[in-house]
Amino acid sequence: MRTRRFITAYQHLVREEQPIALLMAGHPHKIDGLLSGDSTSFLRRAARHNLGMVPRYDIIEAFNLTLQDARRDIEPDAIEEAADIIGGFPFMLQLLGYRTWNMAFGHDVLTVDDVRRGALVAQSELASRVFDATVCELSHADVEFLKAMAQDDGPSRQADVAKRLRKSSGHVSSYKKRLMDAGVIESPMRGVLRFSLPCFRKYILVGAFGDK
The missing domain is CATH 1.10.10.10 (Winged helix-like DNA-binding domain superfamily/Winged helix DNA-binding domain)
Structure with missing residues (x-):
């Protein structure tokens, strides 16, 4: 209900030609449910992109480029383990990357231990933010x-x-x-x-x- 009210408010702002843009993300079945509403029919004209699973080489490249920009590095075994833990899931890439970065605070090189400690926190967040809500339905x-x-x-x-x-x-x-x-x-x-x-x-x- 809150989402529908939000979308309706956005639609009014568009009709008033206000400088506003909207970017939304969610599971495909949730999006399909949202698009079925009468008040959100205009969203059916919006561009949709299915993220899908992130290829392993893209995960490794994302880690390497981010660390290079920050003038940091990661152990080869650590980046391989990170890719295994992420398993191609876009949200887990974000969570594990963020948590591993924090675990390695003050270090120039991210280690396997940093990845494993970051994974414990990231996996707990994944369960509470995504899995718990999924099972409740x-x-x-x-x-x-x-x-x-x-x-x-x-x-x-x-x-x-x-x-x-x-x-x-x-x-x-x-x-x-x-x-x-x-x-x-x-x-x-x-x-x-x-x-x-x-x-x-x-x-x-x-x-x-x-x-x-």
Whole structure:
């Protein structure tokens, strides 16, 4: 509701030809929900860009260029570990970069230890800012579905998930669609499922969502 009021206010300012611009970011399913409103129909004409996953070489380049500008450096093992932890997730790139930078305050060279200490804080922030809010919008059955997927170290076979849940293929297909619409999982190929968000499997495994 607050977002819709904000968008409506912005639209009024545009109609009054005020010098204003609007840049918004969010999960695709959230944006689709916002665009479906009558009062926000003008947003459907706005340019949309899907960030997707950040390639590993772009992550490494971002670290190197930022540090070069600041006349600092990073150990080769440290930058490789940072890229592993980020896993291509744009928000995690921002979080880990910021926290690692702070951990290395006063040092000319960022170390593996700086990255690991920064990761502990960044991963906690990722859970509280993104994962907690995501799970709060899911049902108990949704979470049980995710727990069944989390038993696999990599992508899950849809048939295996159905077997673990002791549910029909129709039940699994229904929840698969719900979770895909919510931006939580994706299907890279027929009959295969995987988590859309890096680190989310670990979050589900450790039960960080409390009573869910």
